[in-house]
Amino acid sequence: MVKIGVLALQGAVREHILALEKSGAEAVSVKRVEELADLDGLIIPGGESTAMRRLIDRYAFLEPLRAFAKDKPVFGTCAGLILMAKEIVGQDGAHLGLMDMKVERNAFGRQVDSFEAELHIEGVGEDVNGVFIRAPYIAEIGEAVTVLSVHNDRVVAAQEGHFLCAAFHPELTDDHRLHQYFVQMVENTKKVVA
Secondary structure, eight states, X not given: OOEEEEETTSSSHHHHHHHHHHTTOEEEEEOXXXXXXXXXXXXXXXXXXXXXXXXXXXXXXXXXXXXXXXXXXXXXXXXXXXXXXXXXXXXXXXXXXXXXXEEETTTTOSGGGOEEXXXXXXXXXXXXXXXXXXXXXXXXXXXXXXXXXXXXXXXXXXXXXXXXXXXSOGGGSSOOHHXXXXXXXXXXXXXXXX
């Protein structure tokens, strides 16, 4: 069984942990840098990306997260997607800069504009319920990035090697197929490394 952490600085940590457990992984919340050491993969949850970056800096997570991501799968949802991008519209500098993509924050509107949509996600399935809350979207992608899902002509899920991201909140539904997809990514990566 793979062990996957959920970065527990802000966001829907408990919901991600439950979804991971239902997807066949051991799941733990990560509050200290040293807890990264024995993980096979990591989820960076939603929240508020600027606040999350402040907490990442306060607890000295930035470089350890980048080092972890060199070999191990990372899945970012909503704010986690923003933190993983190499470029953010209207902002100087990125956060973790893991994925070759440019993202637009709050691209679907404010909190009151939150919505749900049925999505086709490549490799995952049809009719995946996407919960969009102050969601970003991926405005541009690099050559190595694979688009997994599009909503209203906007890229809302993508993969680049062992990195996965979604603009929505898969942890807020009872549909765990995207978490299962990530668990499979982690299992495959672990086999290659072993």
